[in-house]
Amino acid sequence: MNRIAFNLLATDGAARRSEIVTRHGTIQTPVFMPVGTLASVKSLTTDQLRQLGPEVILNNTYHLMLRPGVDLLERLGGVHGFMNWDRAVLSDSGGFQVFSLASIRKVREEGVEFRSHIDGSAHFLSPETSIDIQQRMGVDIAMAFDECPAYGIGHTEVERSLELTHRWARRSLAARTGAAALFGIVQGGIHHDLRKRSAEEIGGIDFDGVAIGGVSVGEPKEEMLDVMRFTAPLLPADKPRYLMGVGTPEDLLDGVAAGIDMFDCVMPTRNARNGSLFTSYGKVAIKNARYADDERPLDPHCSCVTCRTVSRAYLRHLFVTGEIAAMVYNTIHNVSFYLDLMRGIRHSIASNSLQAFRDAFLSRVVSGEVDADDKEPPIERIR
């Protein structure tokens, strides 16, 4: 039974242009998936999010099982019905929280005992419970329950963790009974031999897609890129490849060039809330004094609501004064920027010009002084 269909449409070097057909629409890849941990892409209403146009978003098993709880979610129509979202949803298994909430958990063969970061109550997550919850949440793509080892631990420990993740991977697949697609997760830290072993092991299991996990956990950028470039080609060619938790616009370009199809990252949304905006000419810290009376649009090459309708000066004012609208405007822009970037990448693969697209993008970001372009179009007045 096909939970999803993966159709490869074109290639450009190692880069792939494809589509993933789900019960909630078709996802054009390479794709960036905005993170909506708690069934919400922070600061956006579902309607605002929908207008930005992502074809798939993330949810998180760990966070949603604690609040509002899977029983309630299931009763209220799963995450789709609950948040009134009719496009695809991919859920993280909670594996990452085993890493990020390491101070309050105990990992055993059976699964992970942990204490809620909210009220300290005891909970248990295993391949079986994680998959069960993800299925009951009604997501389109579930992730295997894995252990995400911290950066910096030794080869022996990573190997032991890897073997556990592999056993959990098989148990995750065995536990899958519903309509959700299931992706396996390759681990192995920064060690090539372990990554290779994991890619072969996970790639050999009948998953619907394969993810590279265990990156963006504090390792230097070069390590991340090395792991990605080494591992991506080892993954099955006939399934979606997902690089978990990555990354910056530059990372996405590198990932696509290495053959990655799917990405997710909190960066556009979190940075937006913290006033760090991605633009075609590089990062903008909107709180900087230099924007105090800057009437130009944030990014003249962006057509999002934020860039069309308000000035840098206004965005700075909203941010500096702590207005909620600052986060809304900033998130709308950053998510739009990421989605636009992926759209551009997709077109460039289809026309065999990814390298040129990438070079043009990077040269603008690197050389592009924030104020280099004096001839921005005026702000569109709202009537």
Next chain:
RNA sequence: GGAGAGUUGGCUGAGCGGUCAAAAGCAGCAGACUGUAAAUCUGCCGGGCCACGCCCUACGGAGGUUCGAAUCCUCCACUCUCCA
């Protein structure tokens, strides 16, 4: 007219003989953020310099006591509270 309290860096406000260029918060300036415990966190924040150290100017003003004062004394100015 009488009694009392107070005057500290942009603001609020600690300090009450040396460890004070002066706590803390705010404001200001800048940086970080990569499967979200994040509308969070970090740094700088009197001036100058051949700056991991030195110099100058600083705690209302002017004198004084002391080896040493934002801190003690005297006078002056101003502010606030209460009683007439």
